[in-house]
Amino acid sequence: MSYAPISEQLDDPETARESGRKKMDWAKEHMPILESLREGFVADQPFAGEVVGMAMHVEAKTAILAETLAEGGAEVAITGCNPLSTHDDVSAALDAHENVTSYARRGVDDEEYYEAIEAVIAHEPTITVDDGMDMVAAIHEDYPELIDTIVGGCEETTTGVHRLRAMDDDGELRYPVFAVNDTPMKRLFDNVHGTGESVLANLAMTTNLSFAGKTIVVAGYGDCGRGLAKKAAGQNAHVVVTEVEPRRALEAHMEGYEVLPMREAAAEADVIVTTTGNRDVVTEEHFEVMKDGVLLANAGHFDVEVNLDQLSDLATSVTDVRDGVREYQMADGRRLNVLAEGRLVNLAGPISLGHPVEVMDQSFGVQAVCVRELVEAGDEYEAGVHDVPDRLDIEVAEVKLEAEGVEIDDLSDAQAEYMGSWEHGT
Amino acid sequence: MSYAPISEQLDDPETARESGRKKMDWAKEHMPILESLREGFVADQPFAGEVVGMAMHVEAKTAILAETLAEGGAEVAITGCNPLSTHDDVSAALDAHENVTSYARRGVDDEEYYEAIEAVIAHEPTITVDDGMDMVAAIHEDYPELIDTIVGGCEETTTGVHRLRAMDDDGELRYPVFAVNDTPMKRLFDNVHGTGESVLANLAMTTNLSFAGKTIVVAGYGDCGRGLAKKAAGQNAHVVVTEVEPRRALEAHMEGYEVLPMREAAAEADVIVTTTGNRDVVTEEHFEVMKDGVLLANAGHFDVEVNLDQLSDLATSVTDVRDGVREYQMADGRRLNVLAEGRLVNLAGPISLGHPVEVMDQSFGVQAVCVRELVEAGDEYEAGVHDVPDRLDIEVAEVKLEAEGVEIDDLSDAQAEYMGSWEHGT
């Protein structure tokens, strides 16, 4: 194994471990779902004998998921899914766990990035947990011999699920993968609340600017986009939405937002945030009409939404005017500011901490029960993308409600009968 | 056929027709989707030879749907789906159309209600359009001989679709029915915006009370419930949600609402609105803890959500203190006020006009293209409940966006290729 775990790469791993452990302890305190599941896992050791290979944003919250799986008996090997989102100290603290090996390191180059993925694969995972599908893709492309022993996988993100479904449609996906991203428990909380809040907080703290009275263009009105739009309106921004899907566009319109093509939206924008999961959402024709001082940020998984190559070509100079803010000077005097190099602004910025702890607790709670389900189900799931069964999702919701002290009603038998019947009339 | 069309039942059908026509003209002006579809139907006569049997709320908006189908060549026979929601003048105006026969009359008793349904069935419909499944149920139970010639049906409402799916699960549904209610175009606009806004406006105008500072309990956090909760919060009410499904309960909690079991919610409520589609949501144990002066209203399809039998038994006297408000006097001095007799408060109240015109335009736009789809598809759809195909839903959204003057972006080929691919990486 040529690529070394983080502990062997750092000068002072001990100090890093302490710092990382502190971050993990804070996260752990605010992750009641994983804590509740961990208790059961420690007792039952459901993952004994399994190897979990993970490619995720390696920071405190993910570390708690990895640790939770490890304490359930799994051998865990983990690396990052984005070169800028790794916290080295957390990586080191995680690597210190006897059942975990972490290869994640911040700022690796492309070659190292893929070497780290291969280092994880060298552990011969029986289960994969991905955020963006890189692990699944690498195994299918380069290590197909491992597929026979793989029980299944879990995918965290919209983009990853999208790519997996495309792969499945092509008949190329050769083991079962749960679309964790698509469960209500993930989609409605992590995407809507987590992305919205953390993108805004990162923008505010990186720029020291406010949202009141600003025109914020939200590109894409999926779950992330609608969360961001709502939270931005909740900070008194004037929200403009762009979309390509007519029903979503209409939904945004009926919500009271202005809906415009990007060409018109770009000309009005004080801030543009992309959330589409697609490429070339903001391009040359839009750069041309933007106002001086506009802020450009991306909240989608990959850094392809704002076309930075075109922007660089247009710019007469490029300067880092502030930590996390790169200014592109246009020939006509306008200055366009790109945040976090066009990468996920709530993960890759200079003070970024990623999604809030509690929403990740929900997503990772689903991850944890899905990994358990894969192990328990034996051969039940065929190769392909699978929706998370409702009962797992409901289990996680119940754990969370209990942790929050929220009580709800039960359906009476008479009510359940009524809902299952079609014979009652007007 | 003993049951006569409305024109033969009214003393002065001419005056009624004029009044009804005026209401229909107003609605027509604000229904750009149906108007756009009507143009095509008039030209193409897609429904020539078909008989459309409808059981819906017969007021101005529904009348425009019926008229639109009639102008596309259909023979239309229609009656109400709720004894209190019919506007006799609209019914008369509709009945005046050469291709339409309307049997709907306000305030009919149970026997007349079903006679009117049978009168419609006597036209031997080849297509059914229901709001609550009464037409489908009556045909399956009493006129199974018609089923062979029926092309299919459309169902408008949550409750109806719910009952149809139960029927389908039992293997009892013998022709294809589109679940119009479940399309994004219906569910996200009609249920969310239509129900929310019209329930609040009816409550306000019936009681002359305000929402600011009031505690409003919303029973059920489905599409209707979440629309109502959001709109009530938008009028500065303090919103409390009750639910039986953990994920929905959690969603309401994460939205910032208080989530409580009904027993606790009832004790805090100034207003309770039921939106569950289930029975016995508000019962004796809740009546016992309510505050003096509480308002009880139902926004679900049937009048079974508030148990009025139990309430009557508990009351020492019952008085109509106001048009649309019935006061139940409790032995301990508290007064509980029930609106619109526990029926759909936005349809059955004294000044009720039902859902707003524009949201019905969207629902009915989907109805109209679904009827067209049934006719065009021949035998393509098997017996059972069918989701409305996305392309129909998108067609309606595009018509609406165009009518609103909203332009959106198109997906470029490169973008479409990107979204369909799984080979792009970090």
Added chain:
Amino acid sequence: MSYAPISEQLDDPETARESGRKKMDWAKEHMPILESLREGFVADQPFAGEVVGMAMHVEAKTAILAETLAEGGAEVAITGCNPLSTHDDVSAALDAHENVTSYARRGVDDEEYYEAIEAVIAHEPTITVDDGMDMVAAIHEDYPELIDTIVGGCEETTTGVHRLRAMDDDGELRYPVFAVNDTPMKRLFDNVHGTGESVLANLAMTTNLSFAGKTIVVAGYGDCGRGLAKKAAGQNAHVVVTEVEPRRALEAHMEGYEVLPMREAAAEADVIVTTTGNRDVVTEEHFEVMKDGVLLANAGHFDVEVNLDQLSDLATSVTDVRDGVREYQMADGRRLNVLAEGRLVNLAGPISLGHPVEVMDQSFGVQAVCVRELVEAGDEYEAGVHDVPDRLDIEVAEVKLEAEGVEIDDLSDAQAEYMGSWEHGT
């Protein structure tokens, strides 16, 4: 006195009284502040020997104020302050009270309107309670001999206070008048919540249209305008604000609303509501650019905000297309719809009930304690407009909080000392 009380004007005063009493009882139930004050007044008879002359919107809520003063020992004479806002049945029920004479009747012409005011003045009021300053103006202009025996007055509305201050600045106001409108207890609740909610509910129920996705132009960003803007946004309207005062315009802009000159706003509007208290806010140049089907409504005190004379001149025909909706047909085919003849849309519409009961309870609570203050204060207040003393306002707030069951903290002595001191440092 030639002008007769309502009871002598109606054909069937007894039936009217019963209907009016029912409305008053409903209001009384929801006016805990007046109820609490009434108990004290009945016991103390503070108004014995006083004559209260009132010109207000005579409907159920105002009737409870009049009755409350009457039960405190006052002789009350009352008439309307708007020809269309009187409820004849309530007027009759009020007139039946032994201490009250009511001259208010719906639909009187200009001459009768002023005759009724003079009939009130013939009672030789010692205290005036106005909504729009008509009583004060009539006394100053035509019955100056009464001024010496007048203890003082109360004015309810923004427009009235505005006119009174102008009169005071001219040195023409010859007795003390409390600017009830300007107290936080009135301004922040009645104007903000009462106007906002009731205007929207009236619009919705008169037109059967929805607000979701509509562009609503709010002319004027005073208390009424900002309440309306907020509530409209809370129904998912897209809100555009017009203003003439830069700070208010900036405030609306920072709230996230679009701020435009009326010329541009009118071209985008689906609905325009005026709340400025000024004349000619919507005029010919705006009518010219409006969209087909636009709704025009006024929420200001007088019907001068939309220039209907100009609109009539432009129109090729004028039709009542719906109760409370008058359509002006333009030569180019566009139809402009005016609600409630440009009068206060929440008072003068066909199903209008005015402001919600609870917010009027707050305003009228302040009215009642101000009348008490005038009587108790003797000569303490000089001629001119007076702000309501904070202690009266706070008294009303405390009564309301208690009625709502809301407990709050007390300032400790140490805290009070700290707030009164300037010697504490960093």
Added chain:
Amino acid sequence: MSYAPISEQLDDPETARESGRKKMDWAKEHMPILESLREGFVADQPFAGEVVGMAMHVEAKTAILAETLAEGGAEVAITGCNPLSTHDDVSAALDAHENVTSYARRGVDDEEYYEAIEAVIAHEPTITVDDGMDMVAAIHEDYPELIDTIVGGCEETTTGVHRLRAMDDDGELRYPVFAVNDTPMKRLFDNVHGTGESVLANLAMTTNLSFAGKTIVVAGYGDCGRGLAKKAAGQNAHVVVTEVEPRRALEAHMEGYEVLPMREAAAEADVIVTTTGNRDVVTEEHFEVMKDGVLLANAGHFDVEVNLDQLSDLATSVTDVRDGVREYQMADGRRLNVLAEGRLVNLAGPISLGHPVEVMDQSFGVQAVCVRELVEAGDEYEAGVHDVPDRLDIEVAEVKLEAEGVEIDDLSDAQAEYMGSWEHGT
């Protein structure tokens, strides 16, 4: 003068200056009001011969105000108004200006803090600009001989104005001071939007927690409190308000928030933020009932709102669990987390940048025109606290609207006449 300017205190002032200048340039770009005023000042030199003594939060935005005054001809001497809010690099960059001397340094102890104030006073200011009244207090207490030559002062903050009014009531304030804090242009933007947004962003980025579904207790419903409450609700928090003033409490209640005494609120809180300007708002009796993991933060000027002495006494141990988060361990196992040592959480936290740039541009625009007014007015203003004249406030609003590209309507002569008249009737 024993206390040295920052440049003489730093090891590497040159590097600090560069870093500070970069921060100032970013701020300058987003402060169009000061930029517009600066142009006039550079041309007119209104402050030639004046010495401006400032005690403010010395970071990038304040630096632009100081620089703007300096470029208008003033000699500026400045220090901090809070030991933790100074940015040394900005202080150094400011000190490099030929007309400015900056004594502000982060982390000074109490003795140094007051030495720095005295160092500023040694410049013999003719105008004072304060944030918290420390400069005014020091001059009145220790350097009364300077008062004769002082033209006047400006005070930025609620707390400072409050203390100045108390001083004025005691007859102790001996020169005129503008209550900049109280202008609509300051109060409605800086307090409402600036505090609200920056407190939430700081909380989010310091803790990595989210607001969705959290119960946030806002202590105090003044401008800061209501801004914070609204913005927190806009992030889907469940907001609870505590107040001591009945009208404000009622306003919060009518807005839809839960209003409770602190004792009950503390037991429900996930987060408590104090905004009262008073002491001992959160004390022992509240610590006793809080939930494990609660977050305590202060947004008021002084660190006296949460009683940390009592908390320390109750705690069995105190640990910094995270940058900016101090955990107090209770004997019963609960952990209470205090942010930023109970100081202004948006100024004193580890990544704090203070209020957003744009809102400070508005406040500081008013500051700048007030300083100009003091110079231009000669002896017009008597000793005491003065409201900022409306025309200055409006001037700033107009500059801002122009910078934002917002056009508004003008009052026509006929409208102005109408508004000034009291003779128009119904």
